[in-house]
Amino acid sequence: MVNVSSNISSDKKDNKAKLFVLDTNILLHDPHAYFNFQEHDVVIPMTVLEELDHIKDRHKDVSRDARVAIRSLETTLHDVEPEEMIEGVPLNRGELKDSSVTGHLIIMNDHHITSEISGLPGGENDNRIINAALHLQKERPKVTVVLVTKDINMRLKAKGAGLKRVEDYTTDQLIDDIEFLTKGFEQVEGDFWANVKNVETVKDGRDAKHTVDRSALENVFINEYVLDTDTDFAGRVSAISPDKAELMDLSRTRLMSRKAWGISPKNIYQAMAFNALLDPNIELVILTGPAGCGKTLLALALASALEMVIEQGIYDKVLVTRNTPEIAESIGFLPGTEEEKMAPWLAAITDSLEVLHKQDENPSSSLNYIMEKANIQFKSVNFMRGRSIQNAIVLLDECQNLTASQLKTIITRCGEGTKLVCSGNLSQIDSNYLTAVTSGLTYIVERFKDFEGSATVNLNGVVRSRLAQFAEENL
Incomplete structure (x- = not known):
């Protein structure tokens, strides 16, 4: 029986303590992912290292990601004794030497898990990783064990096998729903100028730039287009300050008359x-x-x-x-x-x-x-x-x-x-x-x-x- 993370401090051995088990695809997606779990402990099963080893020599783009992940792990663990690696190495090492991160990185020899653990049969790598998480869940009932994988089917299998917590890796996810993704333009109901109290206009030839109060365009960003529904107005945000926004006046008519290589919008x-x-x-x-x-x-x-x-x-x-x-x-x-x-x-x-x-x-x-x-x-x-x-x-x-x-x-x-x-x-x-x-x-x-x-x-x-x-x- 493998004693994993026995050096977790007593204040972490409660219901708030978490142990994250990373799947191979997490390290391929983000080779430095194990640094992103704050104060919690991270487990990388030996099966994951074996998969990275097989992938690094393939003639595919993903092989580079595998090599980066391996080099990152080596930087963190290069002078660590085998006993320390099994017990857990503090994550404020290697590339995070100056960080306040206090979690631990643990390499788990999941091949030594006893057969009486109720898990998935066979020697498939996904099953071995799931079984490692199930083993940890049984061994440490006071710790929340979380399997992190981007493989949807693996998440379903893990839940079906009895793992209580399975999650996707969302650290680099910037929005929660695609509906919140910016469209690059903002459409204002009615007449845009009806909602503008102060405006300064500067003309340069046929071009005109309007400077308006930021209150009229609170959430715009640089080069975002602004349209209204009632007039010919169309503009592009050309500059932003905390209290002002500058709009380049384009007009719908001018935009629609633009051509390129014989193509009209x-x-x-x-x-x-x-x-x-x-x-x-x-x-x-x-x-x-x-x-x-x-x-x-x-x-x-x-x-x-x-x-x-x-x-x-x-x-x-x-x-x-x-x-x-x-x-x-x-x-x-x-x-x-x-x-x-x-x-x-x-x-x-x-x-x-x-x-x-x-x-x-x-x-x-x-x-x-x-x-x-x-x-x-x-x-x-x-x-x-x-x-x-x-x-x-x-x-x-x-x-x-x-x-x-x-x-x-x-x-x-x-x-x-x-x-x-x-x-x-x-x-x-x-x-x-x-x-x-x-x-x-x-x-x-x-x-x-x-x-x-x-x-x-x-x-x-x-x-x-x-x-x-x-x-x-x-x-």
């Missing part, structure tokens, strides 16, 4: 997207939307990219990339160049280009000419790491399937003069471990909303065919 939401996409001072544009908006997001981004590369000459090239789980596993086995390997997953890009040039006399020739003229390059997300991208527009599609750390890796590749466009649909997540509230797309929307070089637009009211609209309403 079909509604005010697409018009706001065009405004952000065509502004070189905005380095990060995040486009989100409901089901069915994928092609619309991509067409807007591509049209804007072609306009700024070919017509305006602001950027030198267009890099197009997306995340698809199969890429990491099989792209290396496909024949041809990187662009040719990526072709099956980037068909949506070429489809959008064809739509933009379907009226041409020779669409095929136009497509080849534009791809060469705009220097459009298809890149795998896996090959973006380690690069420094200069003076380019990067179109990153399907962002809803990326974690926060993966998106951070890509965003930090963007050098001087680069504009990044992230698009995705939070209702179409393919990852086994991500939800709408834990997706990297949600994460960057919340993290970058106060950054003056970014703008977010949610494309409500996606224009669809009559057939698609009827199916959505009636099926």
